[in-house]
Amino acid sequence: MTAEGGIVKRRKLGKAAAWLGVILFLAWLPSFLPFSVEWNIGSWLDPIWLRLFGHSSGIETYRIDIGLHHATLAALFVIMAMGLNLSIGFAGLLDLGFIAFVAIGAYIMAIELTRVPLNSDSVRVFSAWWAVIPLCIFGAVLVRVALGATCLRLRGDYLAIVTLGFGEITRVALKNDLFGLTGGPDGIFLSPRVMPEFFSDPEPLYYLAAALALLSCFTLYRWKNSRAGRAWEAVREDEVAAAACGINVFRAKIWAYGLGGVFAGLAGALYALHNTTAHPTDYDFIESVKVVVMVVLGGMGSIAGVAFGSVVFILLLEVLRGLAHYRMLIFGATLVALMVFRPQGLAGRAGK
Incomplete structure (x- = not known):
């Protein structure tokens, strides 16, 4: 075996050990909570x-x-952050309305569990909650692709403004009882009668969210090292140069933007089950900013960094909860300091 082969093998073993360590930690975490x-x-x-x-x-x-509720919430935000990292970190598409697609997934789940009528056999169209998740993903991806097809010709701040506007339009539409299904400003409450029995105990939802968060990270890792991932990186660095190399820039963008909807729809469906409600105030601009901060905090384009940044963000919010009047001031000052002294994020490479 050559020296290069030995180095590659050790790197692969190191990565496998890291994945195994994370899996074991997540499996044992509930036994240490609440803390x-x-x-x-x-x-x-x-x-x-x-x-x-x-x-x-x-x-x-x-x-x-710190309880199991926070661990589940962190896992759900990891899924959201992975979807936004695909757009911002991989393809360089500044999206300030990502939470709108999470809302679409959440409301589809809530509507199906509470508003879809029963058929003659008293069985819902989708008789199990897990059968609704693909519908949540499809709805988020469909709307995201439709939006991307109309606005991805824009760049930078212009794209950010359009996505921000779409996020606010979505929130207002949900608040105004869209098609008479979204419950208006009261939202949709998932009562114990309609909630799946599987989630009567919080542990199953935690394990499901943690497993899907790991799957999301692994999926992005595979995409990042694929041909599509290299095309996204080229588009992010220089669209003109990427086009000169034969990359279809618009197609690369629409793929990155659309696939981000998979994570948004998935996270939204589980978020509704976790909160037992779908409420318009849960999907306002501040929530979009939170997901953006997670990506920037961890390091745009870094998978492990963004996952770590998401967990750190949720923990910081809880740690500072006791300082009700000063929490956001302290948190904002921390972020400013981070941007000044480490603009590449916690896991980003200096000078990259």
């Missing part, structure tokens, strides 16, 4: 607060609770 910690921070925080703001912080003890 809680409490600190008496008032004694040292108050002097700092008095010097900065002129009054005490009002915080005597600070408690952090």
Whole structure:
């Protein structure tokens, strides 16, 4: 065996060991949850607060609770972030309306479970929740491809503005009871009567979300190292040069943009089951920004980095929850510092 062959083999074994380690960690994680910690921070925080703001912080003890709910939520956001990473990180398509396609998947799941009439045998058109997931994915991909076909000729800020507008149009349409199906500002509540019995215990949903998050990461890893992945990278770096090399730039963009809808629809379907509701306020512009931040935080184009960034983001939101009035201020300052000192993200390569 040559030296190069040995290096390649060791790299493959290292990657396999990393995947195995992640799988084992996710499998054992529920046994360590819920996790809680409490600190008496008032004694040292108050002097700092008095010097900065002129009054005490009002915080005597600070408690952090991390439960299975947060682990499931992190897994769902990993799926969302992978879909957006495909557009932003791989193909360079700035999308500020990604959450709209998550909403489409969530509302399709909620509508089917609550609004679709029973047939003569008292069985729904899709008798099982898992049979609805392909429909959620198809709906998100269909709308995403239709939007992409009309707006992907645009670049940069212009594309961002169009996708932002579409996200707001979707939210307003859902809030105004689109086709009399979306429940208006009240949304759709999934009562225990219509919820699948499989999810009466939170653990099955966690394992399902974690498995699909791993599958999403693995799928993106395979795509990144494929011929299509190299075409997306070429388009991201320089569209003119990519076209000169024989790449159909528009087709590469529409594929990247459309395939992102697979992850959006999948995450939306599970998100509705996790929240037991589909509500328009869950899919506003702030939620889109959160997913963008996860991608930027981890490092655009990096699969492990974006997954790590998603988990860190969810944990930070929970860790800072006790600082209700200052949480977003602290979080924003942290992001600004990150952009100044490490603009390539937590896992991005310097100078890349």
